[in-house]
Amino acid sequence: xxxxxxxxxxxxxxxxxxxxxxxxxxxxxxxxxxxxxxxxxxxxxxxxxxxxxxxxxxxxxxxxxxxxxxxxxxxxxxxxxxxxxxxxxxxxxxxxxxxxxxxxxxxxxxxxxxxxxxxxxxxxxxxxxxxxxxxxxxxxxxxxxxxxxxxxxxxxxxxxxxxxxxxxxxxxxxxxxxxxxxxxxxxxxxxxxxxxxxxxxxxxxxxxxxxxxxxxxxxxxxxxxxxxxxxxxxxxxxxxxxxxxxxxxxxxxxxxxxxxxxxxxxxxxxxxxxxxxxxxxxxxxxxxxxxxxxxxxx
Numbered sequence: 001x002x003x004x005x006x007x008x009x010x011x012x013x014x015x016x017x018x019x020x021x022x023x024x025x026x027x028x029x030x031x032x033x034x035x036x037x038x039x040x041x042x043x044x045x046x047x048x049x050x051x052x053x054x055x056x057x058x059x060x061x062x063x064x065x066x067x068x069x070x071x072x073x074x075x076x077x078x079x080x081x082x083x084x085x086x087x088x089x090x091x092x093x094x095x096x097x098x099x100x101x102x103x104x105x106x107x108x109x110x111x112x113x114x115x116x117x118x119x120x121x122x123x124x125x126x127x128x129x130x131x132x133x134x135x136x137x138x139x140x141x142x143x144x145x146x147x148x149x150x151x152x153x154x155x156x157x158x159x160x161x162x163x164x165x166x167x168x169x170x171x172x173x174x175x176x177x178x179x180x181x182x183x184x185x186x187x188x189x190x191x192x193x194x195x196x197x198x199x200x201x202x203x204x205x206x207x208x209x210x211x212x213x214x215x216x217x218x219x220x221x222x223x224x225x226x227x228x229x230x231x232x233x234x235x236x237x238x239x240x241x242x243x244x245x246x247x248x249x250x251x252x253x254x255x256x257x258x259x260x261x262x263x264x265x266x267x268x269x270x271x272x273x274x275x276x277x278x279x280x281x282x283x284x285x286x287x288x289x290x291x292x293x294x295x296x297x298x
Contacts, residue, residue: 007048011040014055018062024128025066027113035065056139063125063143070121112162118286119158120264120276126151127158146204149268157248176249177292179267180242184251187230187237195227200271205229211261211279226275236261244290252289259284 018039022032039062051057116124122144129135129143137151144151179198186194205220212218220226240253240263251263262284266274278284 003047004044007043010048010054011043011058014058017055018058021059021128021133022062022066024116024132025063025124026069027117031069035062035069038065056135059129059133059135060139060143063129067121067125067143070124115162119161120154122146123154123158123161126155127162130155131159147202147268147273150266150273153266153268160247173249173292175270176265176267177242179270179272180249180251180265183230183265183272184237184240184242187234187240190231190234192227192231195230196223198270198272199223199226200268200273203271203273203275205275205277207277208280208283210281211277242292244292245287247288249292259287259289262287262289 015036018036019032022035022039023029026032026035039058042061042065043058048054048057116128119127125144126140129140130137137148137155140155141148141151144154146154182198183195185191186198201223202221203223203226205226207218209218217229220229236253239255240251243250243252245252245262245264248264249267250265252259253261253263260279262278264276264278265272278287
C-alpha cells in the first residue's frame, strides 16, 4: 500500500468526526460535506509526513476550511439562519443519517444552530472546538491566528451568548469602558501617542467589506498602522458613542441617528489587542446594542 492509499484509509476513519466538526461550525449538512471534501484535497496535496497526531492535524485542517467558509459567508451577506424557514432547516437536520450521526443529532438542534449563526466566525470556531470538542486553546490559537488570551475571550464571549447572556462584573466592564473611552477620546482629539498607549503592539484591526471596500485595508496589523487608520476617521469619532455591543463594551458610530459602524474590541488588561469594524447592514441588524448607563452594571 502506497502512502496515498494509506492516507486515504486513515482519512476515512476520521471522516465522521470531521463531518461533525464541520456541521457544528457551518450549520449545514451540504456545506459540512463540502468542507470535508476540501479538507481531503488539502490533505492529499500536503501529505502526512512528519505528522505525529493525525486526528488533531485533520481537525485543524477542517477547522481552517470552515473558518474560511464562515468568513466568505459573512462577506457574501448570505441570508442568516434565523431568517430561514424553520421547517426547511429542520428537514435538513433530519436528513442526517441518525445511526451514523446520533451524537450530533442529540447535541445540535435548530435552536443552537440559530444561536451559533449569530456568532462571529472566530467566536464560532473557538466555541465549537473548545466547548464541543475539548480542544485546548493552545491547539486553537494557530487556527485563528490570535493570541491565547484573545482566543479564550472569544470562546468566553461565545459561551455567554449561547447560554443567553451571562454576567460581567461591574469592575471588569468599568475597566473595558475606560479603555474604549480612551481610544475614542484619542481618536477625536487626533492624539497619536494616546492611541499608541491604549493599543497592544501587535494589535489587529479587521473590517468587513462594507466598512473597508479597499481589500488592502481589510486587515491592518501593528499599533502604528492601526493608530494612523483611526486618525484618518477622526471626524466620525465626533458622532460615536461607547455602548454595549452584544453585552460587551464597544463603540457605535451614528449617522442621521442610525447606527452605521460598530467597533467591537478584544481587550487584554488595559490594551486593545483586536478591533473589528462592522458596517454590513445585515450584521448590524443582528447586533444587540444598548446604552452602558442603562445596563445597570455600573
